[in-house]
Amino acid sequence: MHDQPSVSELVQAVKNFIDETAGPNLKGHAAFHARVASNALASVLRDLEQRPAQESAEAARLIELLGAEEEADVGALNRKLSEQIRAGTLTPETPGLLQHLKATTIAQVEIDQPRYSGLNTAKS
Numbered sequence: 843m844h845d846q847p848s849v850s851e852l853v854q855a856v857k858n859f860i861d862e863t864a865g866p867n868l869k870g871h872a873a874f875h876a877r878v879a880s881n882a883l884a885s886v887l888r889d890l891e892q893r894p895a896q897e898s899a900e901a902a903r904l905i906e907l908l909g910a911e912e913e914a915d916v917g918a919l920n921r922k923l924s925e926q927i928r929a930g931t932l933t934p935e936t937p938g939l940l941q942h943l944k945a946t947t948i949a950q951v952e953i954d955q956p957r958y959s960g961l962n963t964a965k966s
Contacts, residue, residue, distance in 0.1 A: 850890050857883040888953045896949040903942045907932075 847855070857880055865876040897916050904919035905912055908926070926932040932939050948964050955961070 850887060853883050853886050853890070857887070885954060888956065892949075892953055896953075900942075900946055900949065903938070903945065907936075907938050907942055 860876050860880045860883070865873060865880065868876050901914075901916050901919060904910065904916070904923060905914070908919060908922055910919055910922065914922075923932070934940055944964070948961070951958055951961055951964070
């Protein structure tokens with residue numbers, strides 16, 4: 843049993859320190875860098891929280907789209923997808939391809955830029 847803080851808890855503690863203690867006491871360029879650091883840590887927290895489910899969904903879509911083995915990892919599946927797109931085996935007319943690419947892009951934007959103005963439009 844682990845009683846140490848999780849990675850998420852450690853990252854959140856550093857983000858809280860920047861947001862609540864260090865950041866408010868900084869001015870100018872240093873304050874800007876504190877906001878950048880806080881935003882980067884928020885991105886790391888979203889990645890830790892969302893990435894496992896998003897990768898699982900991506901893998902399931904790729905396995906269906908490519909007719910691949912269920913044991914294949916997302917990296918290998920994406921390499922196979924890229925190869926088939928380059929070879930012309932998969933085209934925009936391939937059922938499921940554009941939906942997969944859209945879903946994968948939306949999932950990444952949700953982590954990287956969750957307040958992106960076009961995200962809600964892209965989801966609909």
